[in-house]
Amino acid sequence: MSVQHTFLPMVAAADEQSAVEALMVEPEAGVSDAPRYVEIPQALALLKLKLSPPLPEDSKH
Amino acid sequence: MEGLLVPVNVERLQVSLADAAAEVADRVLGAVGGAEDIGLADYVHTGADTTTVLGAVRLIGADVFAPHVLLGRPVHRDDAAVVARSFTVYPPTPQPTTRQQHVTAWRDWAVGRLLARTDETSPAGSDAAPTPETAAALLDGAKTWQEWSATAAQLSPLALPGVGGPIVAAVFAGMRPLARGVTRAVLRRDFVTAARLIRWMALSSSNGVRQPLDPVLLVERIRLYGGTGSRLALDLAISRVLLRMEPA
Numbered sequence A: 001m002s003v004q005h006t007f008l009p010m011v012a013a014a015d016e017q018s019a020v021e022a023l024m025v026e027p028e029a030g031v032s033d034a035p036r037y038v039e040i041p042q043a044l045a046l047l048k049l050k051l052s053p054p055l056p057e058d059s060k061h
Numbered sequence B: 001m002e003g004l005l006v007p008v009n010v011e012r013l014q015v016s017l018a019d020a021a022a023e024v025a026d027r028v029l030g031a032v033g034g035a036e037d038i039g040l041a042d043y044v045h046t047g048a049d050t051t052t053v054l055g056a057v058r059l060i061g062a063d064v065f066a067p068h069v070l071l072g073r074p075v076h077r078d079d080a081a082v083v084a085r086s087f088t089v090y091p092p093t094p095q096p097t098t099r100q101q102h103v104t105a106w107r108d109w110a111v112g113r114l115l116a117r118t119d120e121t122s123p124a125g126s127d128a129a130p131t132p133e134t135a136a137a138l139l140d141g142a143k144t145w146q147e148w149s150a151t152a153a154q155l156s157p158l159a160l161p162g163v164g165g166p167i168v169a170a171v172f173a174g175m176r177p178l179a180r181g182v183t184r185a186v187l188r189r190d191f192v193t194a195a196r197l198i199r200w201m202a203l204s205s206s207n208g209v210r211q212p213l214d215p216v217l218l219v220e221r222i223r224l225y226g227g228t229g230s231r232l233a234l235d236l237a238i239s240r241v242l243l244r245m246e247p248a
Helices: A014-025 A043-048 B010-033 B040-044 B050-071 B077-089 B099-115 B132-138 B145-154 B166-172 B175-187 B191-206 B215-226 B230-242
Strands: none
Touching (some): B010 B040, B010 B050, B040 B050, B040 B077, B050 B230, B077 B099, B099 B132, B145 B175, B166 B191, B175 B215, B191 B215, B191 B230
């Protein structure tokens, strides 16, 4: 029995066809193409923030 | 009965297709690494959903012929029949108009071109060459290098020996945007895209095109830092063969 005779589907359903077409042109098949870096609109403002806790003042004995 | 109908979950379909594509990529990878043939027909007979498997074959595209064009392995008759059947079940768009459809049409053309090397008759539409103008439009030098490299990544299944044609020529003429795209993808840790673009670098390097970046180092970097996933592993394996590197 040839392979051709064992196949059941004749034509894929429209949803299956469109799913294949979408994956064929997606850079990462099955994976979102979302940016890998998070955009930080206020990056400069964040950089100006003092992220480190203030150093303790020298204790005076 | 109408109330019993459940809308098809497209996302679930895509996950199933991606999983099946990973299985097909694993089989091709095994063939590139030493197995005798891909065993596409065997996969069809494993009990997996046939339509999904054939969709996965369409996704992997010309890469199913990688063992043949890279290593000179014969294409098993049943495997060629599976590829031909995938075009019957998922017929090509007859008149591509959008950019995405043109990308798909070129990928289909590559499959038809390599399928024609076998005894299998190419299914209708798969070997019909899109016009060279569409290749020029897809990889136009006027595009930004980001757009250019994203399109080149989508067309990476054409980065195989024996495919040729205007897409390959256009990529060979774009080493600078290609190098920029690879650099960007590596910096973004988008290793899937990087591996696809590196294939183009590997193919052009094997054809004597001068490279701004060293593809051998890039292949090793991707393998060490981000080399996971079947399709990515296949892209790297193809590049290794093209660059005459030792198997990983």
